[in-house]
Amino acid sequence: MLVAAPASGQGKTTVAAALARLHARQGRRVRAFKCGPDFLDPHWLRLATGAPVHSLDLWMTGEADCRARLHAAAAESDLLIVEGVMGLFDGTPSAADLAQRFGLPVLAVIDAHAMAGTFGALAHGLQSFRPGLPWAGVLANRVAGERHADMLRGALREPADWLGALPRDAGFSLPERHLGLVAAHELGDAAERLDRVADSLAGTPLGSLQLPQVRFEPPSTGDVAPIAPLLAGRTIAIARDAAFSFIYPANLDTLNALGARLVFFSPLAGEALPDCDALWLPGGYPELHASTLARRSDLRAALAAHAAAGRPIWAECGGMMALFDEIAVPGDGDDAAVHALWGLLPGRVTLQKRLAGLGPQALALGAHTLRGHTFHYSRCETPLVPAVHSRRPQGTAGGEALYVRGPVRASYFHAWFASSPEATARLFDATPLETGAPVAQEHRVDA
Structure with missing residues (x-):
């Protein structure tokens, strides 16, 4: 799964790390990657998985390098989670380019604070903007309550796209400074923060979602x-x-x-x-x-x-x-x-x-x-x-x-x-x- 969003600051790292944490707690072997260059988000992904976190970038690291790392991780894992970069279609190459190149189903995280029907339009646009984009569904973040969640779910064209909601809770946020997130090792309660979000995700379809199987081909000899x-x-x-x-x-x-x-x-x-x-x-x-x-x-x-x-x-x-x-x-x-x-x-x-x-x-x-x-x-x-x-x-x-x-x-x-x-x-x-x-x-x- 590739965890993406319409823009930065929507909660990609929180969701990707907590989702990895949730499935690791359930006994699955989970590996995580970060799309694009980044030193800070991988600290949280490593905390969640206990394994090294590598970057995947079709320009900086190259397609062959991406393929080799995904293939090696898939050989020893039950679940691969890739955190996107910026908005889904931002940058050249973008997270969407990576998803299409390797068949990664996209989970769109949308900050739904102060939003209702437009949530459905955003979800539909992210899914349909580029034909053939692998799609998993959408998660609403920073939701006010059950009634708000019902409004957001009802705005979707496809009910099956709904993969749950996370509440608007200050305890779920990861602190930031001028270069990005504060690294996980700098916070004494980093693991507890992830566990709180993982507990909340356990009650959504993402807690037991059966994702489609993706085959990662080995790199060619050349x-x-x-x-x-x-x-x-x-x-x-x-x-x-x-x-x-x-x-x-x-x-x-x-x-x-x-x-x-x-x-x-x-x-x-x-x-x-x-x-x-x-x-x-x-x-x-x-x-x-x-x-x-x-x-x-x-x-x-x-x-x-x-x-x-x-x-x-x-x-x-x-x-x-x-x-x-x-x-x-x-x-x-x-x-x-x-x-x-x-x-x-x-x-x-x-x-x-x-x-x-x-x-x-x-x-x-x-x-x-x-x-x-x-x-x-x-x-x-x-x-x-x-x-x-x-x-x-x-x-x-x-x-x-x-x-x-x-x-x-x-x-x-x-x-x-x-x-x-x-x-x-x-x-x-x-x-x-x-x-x-x-x-x-x-x-x-x-x-």
Whole structure:
């Protein structure tokens, strides 16, 4: 099942995670996926299933990669749940494109607050807008009561499309901040929140719904390419905590397939930089922990020594922000709190209320191209001249800068490592980084 909606903010993550939780509690083996690039919603889906949550995106990860992951998960599961992205038909490619490509029945979640007959029109439009779209039904969210639910159900053209309603209950909502949902591991009652919604879903048809069986074909032989151990014998240290948590499981899988040894450390917990050949500072929320990071003078010195020794650093979005001289974080008034950070990159990063970057991107490194995306609310002011910019999928300008300073490679660009293991290896080896114009990219699947 693909859980979709007319727009963002309708309750897709809540329903997808609670539905997975409900069926997992009933003893089924459930796997969940997220449509499109996302680091935050997968935390809730993983909590619900206890299994890694991978992204499915026909452009960023590629059709062959999607097919391989769905096929592998189906071989060991009873139920697959894919959470959509934005509205059902938003984006190129969209969640609807994914549903049609792989035959995923669509469950439409509609926020029915202050709505009656229009609910039926929305449901009908979502189902019929694109001919041949696999369809499961519709769930009404944030419903006032039984009478309201009866009005919504009566507005549907097909009574069988009704898959139930969730009440308007503050206890069912998942908290948000500027980049999206608060991650599940940051809340002490995350599991209880999901259980409350799962209990409510148990009384709807979704609690015992018999979905149509979907066959996920294995990837063809031509789509499977072995990954050469280009990083064999190299140790990569990875920052991982609440400040640096934007890590795709597939990226770790790719580094392992490249032969790297991975070691993790927490800057927030005061842990030292491990002995390593290369370092990855992933994205996250350094702005929420700037004062703690600023006090890590020992880590600042260790990072400087690491770079002075010519050892590579790949700093991605929030990881890059932590490497600048300063970060300015707005307070309750007009003034911003300015924190001195780790100083490997000259300049200042400033948080702002307006979105500064969003969308899919491609970054060419020599003859190979990484696919990925960008999403940030900060901007940086630096005298550094970008080595290259990423590009949008159509090849247009407007991408993110890649800054190179000695062995430091930094950008707001979030890379999907599996799109090019060769380019990924270049980020973490000690040779000078080659950049070039984006080239056509053949997606690969780790054998």
